[in-house]
Amino acid sequence: xxxxxxxxxxxxxxxxxxxxxxxxxxxxxxxxxxxxxxxxxxxxxxxxxxxxx
Amino acid sequence: xxxxxxxxxxxxxxxxxxxxxxxxxxxxxxxxxxxxxxxxxxxxxxxxxxxxxxxxxxxxxxxxxxxxxxxxxxxxxxxxxxxxxxxxxxxxxxxxxxxxxxxxxxxxxxxxxxxxxxxxxxxxxxxxxxxxxxxxxxxxxxxxxxxxxxxxxxxxxxxxxxxxxxxxxxxxxxx
Numbered sequence: 001x002x003x004x005x006x007x008x009x010x011x012x013x014x015x016x017x018x019x020x021x022x023x024x025x026x027x028x029x030x031x032x033x034x035x036x037x038x039x040x041x042x043x044x045x046x047x048x049x050x051x052x053x
Numbered sequence: 054x055x056x057x058x059x060x061x062x063x064x065x066x067x068x069x070x071x072x073x074x075x076x077x078x079x080x081x082x083x084x085x086x087x088x089x090x091x092x093x094x095x096x097x098x099x100x101x102x103x104x105x106x107x108x109x110x111x112x113x114x115x116x117x118x119x120x121x122x123x124x125x126x127x128x129x130x131x132x133x134x135x136x137x138x139x140x141x142x143x144x145x146x147x148x149x150x151x152x153x154x155x156x157x158x159x160x161x162x163x164x165x166x167x168x169x170x171x172x173x174x175x176x177x178x179x180x181x182x183x184x185x186x187x188x189x190x191x192x193x194x195x196x197x198x199x200x201x202x203x204x205x206x207x208x209x210x211x212x213x214x215x216x217x218x219x220x221x222x223x224x225x226x227x228x
Contacts, residue, residue, distance in 0.1 A: 014155075014156050014157050017157040017160055018156075018157075018160060020160075021160035021161060021163070021164045022160060022163065022164060022167070022176060023227065023228075025226070025227045025228070026173065026176075026220075026227045029220070029223060029227055030177055030180065030216070030220065033177075033216050033219055033220075034181065034216065037181075037212040037215060037216055038212075040212065041205075041208045041209060041212050044208045044211075045201075045204055045205050045208050048204045048208070049200070049201060049204060052200060052204070053200070
């Protein structure tokens with residue numbers, strides 16, 4: 001469920017537009033870090049819920 | 054980030070885009086001959102998406118006009134630049150959460166702010182926080198419970214700050 005964080009901020013179809021406006025390296029960097037962070041968010045959410053519940 | 058790349062994207066119309074447009078038009082035409090009903094349905098969906106994005110386009114154009122005419126570059130640098138304080142972080146994170154519509158509509162505004170001195174970490178902060186959507190929170194609470202939504206939103210905000218810091222850290226290599 002924590003993987004929802006990937007849903008909006010890392011849509012592959014918008015990468016070409018992001019590259020055009022914000023730069024190629026920036027867009028690639030941001031999308032890779034978003035992908036990694038979405039996994040970390042999922043892990044953190046599950047771990048936190050495990051502690052709370 | 055490459056400023057030349059920005060200028061190129063803003064001023065020079067891409068021929069690839071024109072070719073792509075023609076290719077899509079030809080594709081629609083061919084499909085219309087063979088599958089008229091389905092093509093009409095697809096066109097209707099595209100029309101609806103286009104109509105939904107119009108208010109966002111207007112909002113972004115107004116924002117860009119305001120930034121261009123009323124806000125000076127120094128003000129942008131003070132509020133959103135390298136030495137921006139907590140006010141800048143809160144402003145960008147809130148703007149990211151409140152922003153609606155397709156993500157690509159917001160790219161020109163971010164580019165505009167970036168060219169006026171906005172730090173790149175804040176661009177990432179804005180884009181990451183778009184994943185926190187207030188309109189969907191009630192539905193999320195209904196399905197997953199308030200505790201889960203609070204925990205999830207908290208970690209999303211933490212992740213957005215981490216990404217902003219990472220972007221600033223690696224910024225010299227992103228040019």
